[in-house]
Amino acid sequence: MTAPVVEASCRSILPDGSMLTITATRRPRAGRADVKCSVPGAPAQAERMQHVVRLARHTEPRYDSRDQVVLSADRALDAATRDWELAAVLADRIVRGVFQAARPVVANGWSDAWHLGRIDGRALVNVPDGVLAGGPDALPHLGALTGQPDPVAATASARAWFPLHSGGDHDGLGWVEVSVRPLAGALDADDDAISVADLDALRQGQVRSVLAGARHFDGRGQGQWKTTVRFGETGFSGDSYGLALVMADRIARGREFMARGRVIATGTSSAWHAGKVETVDALAPKCALILREAGPGDRILLPKAWEGALPQGMREALRARGASLACVERIGII
Amino acid sequence: MLGSLFRNPLRRPPRQDAFDATLLGSVAIALPAPAGITIPAPCAAVLVDRGGRSRRLASGSRIAALEGETAWCVHPGPYTCDLVPFAGAPEIGLHVSFAVDASDPRATHQRFDLFLASEAGSAVDLAGFGALAQTALQRELAQGNLELPPCTTLEEWNTFRSGFNQLMYTRFGVTVDDCVPVDLGATHDYPALLEARLAAQAVLATPAATAEPAAAMPAEAFVPACEDARALRRLFLELPCLMCAVRMAVLPADQGRFRQHQELLRRLDLVSLSVGTMPALELAAPGQPLAPEEQLRRARHSRRAAAALDEAWALLARMKVAGEGPLDVLFDEADRIVANLEVETGARRVTYVQDEVTA
Numbered sequence: 001m002t003a004p005v006v007e008a009s010c011r012s013i014l015p016d017g018s019m020l021t022i023t024a025t026r027r028p029r030a031g032r033a034d035v036k037c038s039v040p041g042a043p044a045q046a047e048r049m050q051h052v053v054r055l056a057r058h059t060e061p062r063y064d065s066r067d068q069v070v071l072s073a074d075r076a077l078d079a080a081t082r083d084w085e086l087a088a089v090l091a092d093r094i095v096r097g098v099f100q101a102a103r104p105v106v107a108n109g110w111s112d113a114w115h116l117g118r119i120d121g122r123a124l125v126n127v128p129d130g131v132l133a134g135g136p137d138a139l140p141h142l143g144a145l146t147g148q149p150d151p152v153a154a155t156a157s158a159r160a161w162f163p164l165h166s167g168g169d170h171d172g173l174g175w176v177e178v179s180v181r182p183l184a185g186a187l188d189a190d191d192d193a194i195s196v197a198d199l200d201a202l203r204q205g206q207v208r209s210v211l212a213g214a215r216h217f218d219g220r221g222q223g224q225w226k227t228t229v230r231f232g233e234t235g236f237s238g239d240s241y242g243l244a245l246v247m248a249d250r251i252a253r254g255r256e257f258m259a260r261g262r263v264i265a266t267g268t269s270s271a272w273h274a275g276k277v278e279t280v281d282a283l284a285p286k287c288a289l290i291l292r293e294a295g296p297g298d299r300i301l302l303p304k305a306w307e308g309a310l311p312q313g314m315r316e317a318l319r320a321r322g323a324s325l326a327c328v329e330r331i332g333i334i
Numbered sequence: 335m336l337g338s339l340f341r342n343p344l345r346r347p348p349r350q351d352a353f354d355a356t357l358l359g360s361v362a363i364a365l366p367a368p369a370g371i372t373i374p375a376p377c378a379a380v381l382v383d384r385g386g387r388s389r390r391l392a393s394g395s396r397i398a399a400l401e402g403e404t405a406w407c408v409h410p411g412p413y414t415c416d417l418v419p420f421a422g423a424p425e426i427g428l429h430v431s432f433a434v435d436a437s438d439p440r441a442t443h444q445r446f447d448l449f450l451a452s453e454a455g456s457a458v459d460l461a462g463f464g465a466l467a468q469t470a471l472q473r474e475l476a477q478g479n480l481e482l483p484p485c486t487t488l489e490e491w492n493t494f495r496s497g498f499n500q501l502m503y504t505r506f507g508v509t510v511d512d513c514v515p516v517d518l519g520a521t522h523d524y525p526a527l528l529e530a531r532l533a534a535q536a537v538l539a540t541p542a543a544t545a546e547p548a549a550a551m552p553a554e555a556f557v558p559a560c561e562d563a564r565a566l567r568r569l570f571l572e573l574p575c576l577m578c579a580v581r582m583a584v585l586p587a588d589q590g591r592f593r594q595h596q597e598l599l600r601r602l603d604l605v606s607l608s609v610g611t612m613p614a615l616e617l618a619a620p621g622q623p624l625a626p627e628e629q630l631r632r633a634r635h636s637r638r639a640a641a642a643l644d645e646a647w648a649l650l651a652r653m654k655v656a657g658e659g660p661l662d663v664l665f666d667e668a669d670r671i672v673a674n675l676e677v678e679t680g681a682r683r684v685t686y687v688q689d690e691v692t693a
Binding site for chain 2: 061062063064065066148149151152153154155156181182183220224225247250251253254255256257258259260263297299301322324326328331333
């Protein structure tokens with residue numbers, strides 16, 4: 001367990017283009033309120049912020065009454081803008097160690113249902129790179145930060161992460177998201193029920209055949225779902241995203257145990273219909289990348305063939321950080 | 335004031351006429367038994383008096399309840415049920431078979447008897463018990479105290495099993511004989527579930543479209559008096575047993591740990607005292623009624639205190655499984671849970687809250 005930091009901040013872009021910073025500080029509670037907020041010159045907005053943060057805490061499984069979190073905004077907020085809400089919620093989570101961000105967070109989003117963790121939208125129109133944007137087309141609910149499906153939505157979607165290229169210093173993790181919606185009509189299993197936006201035709205075909213194979217292995221999920229696959233970044237290379245895609249699909253369809261954090265996977269297969277996971281290249285740079293990026297609760301899945309050749313001390317380093325690693329040769333239950 | 339709790343008219347008295355021994359062992363785990371019947375063969379009887387003390391009678395004997403005692407007939411099982419470990423993954427589950435523990439001669443208090451005394455209103459049916467077990471399991475998994483990650487390896491599965499077995503034994507007093515992962519696709523059809531959710535949302539959306547977008551949390555529907563009495567009864571009966579178990583679960587290795595342990599027990603004792611002297615729900619002061627919304631607030635705090643009690647039992651299970659190594663983490667968890675208990679019982683006592691944004 002890593003000790004939570006005592007001060008954290010999260011930024012948000014205001015409608016006039018300026019940057020708002022919300023600073024959260026954690027201190028012993030000593031009989032005071034659990035959340036205290038201050039917004040210069042706008043006590044009503046401070047009250048609103050306290051309300052939002054308290055509601056969002058309802059989605060957390062663990063309740064700790066020992067600390068007080070003080071949130072303060074560095075400039076006045078007018079009543080019309082609500083885009084700072086996500087930043088306030090995230091600042092509150094970062095300072096208590098509930099959400100761990102690798103880099104400074106800029107977030108925009110508002111919601112009418114924070115107690116469900118849902119993020120309804122954002123006012124920001126042009127979202128710059130690296131900004132966490134709330135809303136159905138980007139970050140639809142708080143659990144999506146770690147790829148979990150929303151437990152109350154009628155569309156089940158899950159994300160899994162994979163190394164975009166072959167690891168290395170300039171590589172990063174990208175996500176693939178699979179959303180499934182029940183197919184109302186009695187359509188038979190045709191590939192058109194799987195839509196893959198923003199990929200070229202060759203890649204689209206690849207994604208469809210991977211999903212078809214994995215669902216065939218499963219014995220369920222054929223002709224039942226309308227599926228949408230999205231990638232966080234489309235500029236990835238190779239086919240080692242296959243395992244991540246299959247895991248996201250299985251989690252979205254409610255057929256896989258879940259990790260508390262993200263699922264990070266690399267692996268491919270020529271026989272998904274048999275559930276086999278085959279090896280991929282670039283063991284050392286990918287392991288280094290994963291070791292760099294993994295956080296508490298993350299689950300790392302690697303091909304079985306890598307088991308003997310893992311870098312010295314990788315398992316222990318991951319375990320110390322609260323992540324776990326498994327080398328798998330088949331998908332499915334044990 | 336707690337005496338009023340046990341005379342609460344809202345608690346249904348156990349129905350004396352509905353004793354059907356054929357249900358036991360299949361759909362019912364325990365049934366309230368009328369006095370005077372002979373206990374049928376594999377069952378045992380548990381008799382609980384008003385103060386929560388229990389005794390067992392073996393099969394074949396006649397139930398002779400003393401004044402104020404309630405009798406249950408308990409079938410040891412085995413029972414099987416399917417649990418869904420993750421609410422978000424309804425098509426994968428655990429097929430669990432368990433049995434009610436036979437009387438353990440080493441323990442002064444059987445955990446299952448305590449469960450009957452404090453939580454079972456009247457009958458304990460298998461479905462209701464399964465739902466309780468599932469809630470306990472889901473919470474442990476969500477908090478990361480038990481792990482069941484995607485593509486669980488055999489080693490991780492064994493760790494999970496030992497934690498789960500101990501959780502079920504410590505929390506409910508049942509022993510898990512077998513537990514295997516199963517595909518629940520046939521019974522829990524996820525597409526159908528999502529369809530139902532979609533339909534429910536469509537119904538909800540119609541009136542909400544006219545009303546202003548409510549930012550507040552919808553009020554939960556529960557009867558404050560029932561909920562409060564149930565939660566306080568649980569706290570009143572279970573806290574002393576929990577303290578006893580915590581005292582025995584840890585053998586302090588050095589002076590520092592001993593102090594920590596003592597401090598924890600002392601605080602638990604104070605919480606227990608606070609529960610035992612809890613003011614009545616409906617009174618602000620003697621003869622002065624309390625506003626309904628304040629009663630609702632009080633009941634909500636009782637319920638959250640009972641939730642912290644559940645966490646405490648789960649933590650006790652982890653203490654029993656863990657060796658010396660992770661004791662620091664476990665004591666920190668204990669500190670958190672006891673702090674939550676203190677805050678909730680404290681808030682249950684007050685008659686109004688003064689909540690300031692800038693406090």
